[in-house]
Amino acid sequence: MIRFILFTFFLLTVTFESTAQEVHRCGTQPYKSPFLKKYQANPENYDTKSGELLMVPLTIHNVGNDAGFGYYNFNKLMDALCALNTDFEDADIQFYIEGDVIYHANSAYYTHTTFVEGANMMFENNIENTINNYIVSNPSGAAGYNLPYAGIAMGKSYMSPGNHTWAHEIGHNLSLPHPFLGWEGGVSHDGSVSHNFNNPAPEYVTYDYTVFQSEFFNDADTLIIDTAFVEYVDGSNCHIAADGFCDTSPCYLAASFDCDGDIFTNPTQTDPTGATFQSDASLFMDYSLDVCANRFSDEQIAAMRATLINEKPELLYDLVPPALVDAAPNQTMPLQDEVVPFDEVTFTWDAVPNATDYFIEVSRISDFSLIAHEEITSNTFATALDLQVEKDYYWRVKAFNKKSLCAPASETIKFETGDFVSDENVLLRNFSIYPTILKSGSNLNINWQGNSVNNWSIQIFNSAGVLVQEELNTDLTTNTSYEFNTTILTQGVYFVVINADEKTERSKFVIY
Ligand SMILES: [Zn+2]
Numbered sequence: 001m002i003r004f005i006l007f008t009f010f011l012l013t014v015t016f017e018s019t020a021q022e023v024h025r026c027g028t029q030p031y032k033s034p035f036l037k038k039y040q041a042n043p044e045n046y047d048t049k050s051g052e053l054l055m056v057p058l059t060i061h062n063v064g065n066d067a068g069f070g071y072y073n074f075n076k077l078m079d080a081l082c083a084l085n086t087d088f089e090d091a092d093i094q095f096y097i098e099g100d101v102i103y104h105a106n107s108a109y110y111t112h113t114t115f116v117e118g119a120n121m122m123f124e125n126n127i128e129n130t131i132n133n134y135i136v137s138n139p140s141g142a143a144g145y146n147l148p149y150a151g152i153a154m155g156k157s158y159m160s161p162g163n164h165t166w167a168h169e170i171g172h173n174l175s176l177p178h179p180f181l182g183w184e185g186g187v188s189h190d191g192s193v194s195h196n197f198n199n200p201a202p203e204y205v206t207y208d209y210t211v212f213q214s215e216f217f218n219d220a221d222t223l224i225i226d227t228a229f230v231e232y233v234d235g236s237n238c239h240i241a242a243d244g245f246c247d248t249s250p251c252y253l254a255a256s257f258d259c260d261g262d263i264f265t266n267p268t269q270t271d272p273t274g275a276t277f278q279s280d281a282s283l284f285m286d287y288s289l290d291v292c293a294n295r296f297s298d299e300q301i302a303a304m305r306a307t308l309i310n311e312k313p314e315l316l317y318d319l320v321p322p323a324l325v326d327a328a329p330n331q332t333m334p335l336q337d338e339v340v341p342f343d344e345v346t347f348t349w350d351a352v353p354n355a356t357d358y359f360i361e362v363s364r365i366s367d368f369s370l371i372a373h374e375e376i377t378s379n380t381f382a383t384a385l386d387l388q389v390e391k392d393y394y395w396r397v398k399a400f401n402k403k404s405l406c407a408p409a410s411e412t413i414k415f416e417t418g419d420f421v422s423d424e425n426v427l428l429r430n431f432s433i434y435p436t437i438l439k440s441g442s443n444l445n446i447n448w449q450g451n452s453v454n455n456w457s458i459q460i461f462n463s464a465g466v467l468v469q470e471e472l473n474t475d476l477t478t479n480t481s482y483e484f485n486t487t488i489l490t491q492g493v494y495f496v497v498i499n500a501d502e503k504t505e506r507s508k509f510v511i512y
Contacts, residue, residue: 025158025165025256025287027115027142028172030184030207030228032244035311036175039303040244048305050092055319055403056308057098059127061134068105072135072156074359074376075368075398075409077101080159080166082406087167087284091301093308094322095170096403098130111138115147122150129314131173133166135159146172164293167284171296174304175311176285179248182207182228186254189225197269201230201252233275243285245299251279251286259292322403323354329380329397334415342389342417346504347397348381349410351465355399362387362395366412379495380465381506387417433496437510440491444484444509446498456498458484463493486511 039046058081064071085094102125109121118140126132132151139145139153146152146169158165178184182205185191189208195201210224231241231250238246250271257266259281266288270276281288282295296304308316329349334340347360360382362373372393373384387393393416398409432447446458460469469488484496489511498505 025143025290026168026172026178027140027145027153028169028178029145029209030177030181030226031148031209032177032181033148033175035307036177036244036303039175039306039310040239043299043302043306046302046306046310048302049309050302050305052092053319053321054093054305054308054316055321056093056095056315057130057318058095059099059130059132060097060101061104061125061132062101063104063106063109063134063136065107065110065137066105068103070110070137070156071103072159073371074101074374075361076159077135078359078398078400078405079161083161084166084170085406087164088170088296091296091304093174093304094403095131096318096322097405098402099127102127109134110136112136112140112153113138115140115145118145118153119147119150121153122147126151129317131170131315144169146170148173163290164284165290168293171285171300171304175307176296176300176304177243178254179243179245179279179283179286180251180254181243182230183252183254195252197252197267200270200274201272203272204229230272232273233271233277234273245297245303247297247299248283248285249280250277253279253287256287256289257281257292258289320403323401325352325354325399325401325404325407327352327399328408328410329355329358329399331395331397331410331413334395334413336413337415339416339418341420342387342391343385345384345387345393345415345417346381346506347384347395348504349397351380352399352407354401354404355407356401356464358382358397358399360395360397362393364391364393366394366414368394368396368412378463378465379461389417390419391417393417433507433509436508437512438486440489440511441487444486444496446482446484446496458482459497459499460484460486460489461495461497463495468494 060077062071081095081097088094104125108117112118112121121134122132134151134153135156136153137156139155142155143158144152144154144165152169152173154166154169184207187193187195187202187205189206204227206225206227208223208225210222229237229241231238233250235246242250252269253266257279259265264278264281266279266281268276268278279286281292284293284296285300286293329352331349333346333348357376357378358380360375360377361368361371362384363371372387375382392414394412394414396409396412399407434445438444458471459467462468491511493508493510496507496509
């Protein structure tokens, strides 16, 4: 019998969320965390370190289908994170990508229809001491949701700048309820009782927070109902009603509502005393349309900061402010309208201050809506081996580090793949180096069959793209090998780059 109830319950949840998609952007269900209750009882007891920058690590789980299609484009992800940080600027809270983006080719994650599936996805893949964010195609029928004990699922079509769903879900993750807490199911927990906003609201409403218990799987078969006091317009019960914040004005609207500039066009509502009002549409945590929302309230900000400092201090292990990356890379190869060998196209650009990584995209379409090659690299070059012959392509590159992802992309450069292979364009025939893994202090042997070119240089770059050793004007024309002394290099990955007459050969080696 218990199993039957459980099944019925989740079926109802799915139905609710499917309906919700058209009017709600958020699948997060009503909940006030034990920490928030404790905090709101005595907020003056908590030092929120107001004005100090709090840097918060995010793990990004980029989910595609079983075939590996449908991943969220990394360029768009950078734009989304940049927009998220803009939304949190006034809170002095900023987010960064911790570790590498994790890719999951998993259709069951990509389109999941219940919180159980979403929770299992999170339990299996979460990285500790970060806020885990799963970017999927369909997060249980919602635009996004937060599971307080697990993480955030975001629908990729709700990630674009101008859409504040991610900020809203992270607000939930940092303890914030909806300002209309208690009205998620209307005046009753299951939406079964209709309410006319022209009539006075009841003194309290009920809400279902079964799935947001911290021990979700142990007690999800028991329906748990709580009550919320309805907030008065005069603010007299604001500390105990709805979300418990006094600077988030009353709102009973658990459905999208509009505004017109600063003018609220949402329905007039009536509080339990008969006083009428319209809701403030400017708060990210309400369901006002994205175009209306632009802020967290001061009390919401203080509560999020208190949550980080007191309840989730494990997230605050790297408070170093971002080293700003604000320039676009200067592209050096291929240049506009250049014709290059189709089988091996090498892209190069100049290093950008403070950048640790670069994202390069190659497309047949100038708006990059379809990607032929993409790559994240710590180098200032990349190679595409998979382009078609005699086609026009476009390429661009963006510089970033894990805390600074708002730099503009480079110019879009058009080039053409010629009907010839890279062998005709090589600097050195049969170019090779050995050993590719060598002991510190030993010599690197470079071998080739030379072309008659003068003004050679040999450069060694470390894995961060920094030039660490260089020999200029080396005469290689009469030799077929060269012994390169690596004594000054410490352990690590290096790239040897040989330049001559605007041609380049590259290879990688490791010193241990
Ligand atoms: Zn929400």
